[in-house]
Amino acid sequence: MNFQENEPLFSSKLFLYLSRILVLFTFSIIFKSFDHTFVNDLRVMDVRGWTFSVVYVVFGLLVWEGAVWLARVLEKRIGGGSASRRLTVLCCALVLYGMLAAVGFGFLYAITDILLFHRYEAWESFKRLSYDLNFGIFMFYLLILTFNGIIYYYTAWKEYQVQAERLKRENIQARYDALRNQIDPHFFFNSLSVLTNLVYKSPDLSADYITQLAKTYRYILDKKFENLVTIQTELDFLESYLFLMRIRHQQSIQFRIDIDEKIRSKGMIPPVSLQLLIENAIKHNRFSSADPLVITVNSEDSCLVVSNHIRRKASTEISSGIGLENIQKRYALISEQGIEVLQADDMFIVKIPIITVT
Template sequence: MNFQENEPLFSSKVFLYLSRILVLFTFSIIFKSFDHTFVNDLRVMDLRGWMFSLFYVAFGLLVWEGAVWLTRMIEARIGGVAASRRLAVLCCVLVLYGIVAAFGFGFLYAVSDIVLFHRYEAWQSFKALSYDLNFGIFMFYLLILTFNGIIYYYSAWKEYQVQAERLMRENIQARYDALRNQIDPHFFFNSLSVLTNLVYKSPDLSADYITQLAKTYRYILDKKFENLVTVQTELDFLESYLFLMHIRHQQSIQFEVEVEEKIRSKGMIPPVSLQLLIENAIKHNRFSANDPLIISVKNEDGCLVVSNPVRRKTGAELSSGIGLENIQKRYALISDRGIEIQQSDEMFIVKIPIITVT
């Protein structure tokens, strides 16, 4: 039988409860061997034996549901805690719950045996905490703890599989989006247009322009499958990109960098993150030689802060947010820290975390 093809059957509530009843009934038969009255009378499956199994299964289902509910409640309360600590808390709570449930069963079993069949052996064993009854109680406790642990870890495993598959798809999509947005055909054709004009005006500058353009695209192609690069590597790439922007826009764009040397060499960020932010700033703001757009990059509190004044272009379309979403997705794949966006009528600021790899 193929498990994946029949997974809806195995995941259904009917199958779940039937399997629980079967397991509990099997354990009820085993548990009877610890009550010598069943063995001595050789009546394991008489009316008293059937009533015992029925009581065992009913009580077990209630305790089982209680353990599931308790697990979910703990997960909801401490879901943000580290996995190891969450597991330790869950195990401790289930141990206590299992002990209470086991002794509760021993007490109810003894009382019901007196009321229904006028048998006092179970009560005497329960009061004396005999070895036989304690071992039987331990079996019941082990049943609850083990099976709830299996269910919990199976659910966690399935959730992990789904999450891993989702992240893998998002990783591929993010890389595709990054490549699509970074190698912008309009930017490429504009660069060729600028180069056409430069060829006639300044052959030397044209050669420099071609060199920097080649560096820009070589970086994009070389780093497209890497999750992280050093800040210095990104700034070196940005230098080539800004050279192209300065040739095209002259002194209309000014770029300020204040990043400490230690951050440059040790800090890591996703490749082309800064270029996407600067490209957005150039795309959505007005600038001129008399009123240049000043884009600033500095490090602050473990982040690279990219800021620019807001000068919305008249009649320009609203930003689709693809560039920012792209960066956010890539950070979600490699870190638990996300980017922070601060926007006002005067300034647009994006903070991207600096990742330190030990």
């Protein structure tokens, strides 16, 4: 039996009470079998034996509920105290309650045995406050409380797990949102400086530039609260971004994209991942119209591969900390898969996993 699939059954009140009845009935049989001072000739499964078990189970259920109620009342009244004080008061109260329950059961069974079977053995044991009788019942009471404590703390542990998992997800989402928020203004202000120069030279091209810039920034705003987007959606965004880069750098940068159509429509990646990798390549490499920087994006196995030749600048700008580290952290927050960064000969290669959602 799969416990997780049947957990609602195990957590139901019906299962709780049935388990209590089973435990109490088992204790009643054990008690009848070994406590000879209770009733010397009591047979375990005759009418009197069944009567004893029924009384024991019914009384035990009432005592059980009373112990739960007492624990709740004490927890409520001394909830503001220290943990040690609360535990001490609770244990002392339950021990005293257990003593009263043991005496109460001895009296109840003695009266029942007299009224129904005209037997006085139990009454004589009760009048003498028989150590075996009362201590035996008290020990069974403690066993019941122990069983109840296991159930209680298991339930509390499950609730703690659910709460901890919820807090973990909220924390992950908050960290992910913080990473995404870093992306918003990243290249926008750089683009404005290009537009300032372009608007005087070519009004028509400036209009196209503004349109593509608006599409780019709208994509970031629209996808801001999404953890994953399809690769095709990301490529549509990338087309607008690459238009801006071509205007800014002319023929100094070339882009080659070769991704299978099925992967485009089915595969998913965190939004703006490809843009960050391309921007990272542009930032850290030198290029010119005579010796352009070629950036390739293609699919390989279950990854997207972004690669370019390494042409390190003599003086590199101070990193803003967004690039590769940002992508790595975003993948760590949403998937067990991570990005892979390789430097082979004069090539810089980044592999980002394609995530499939079923």
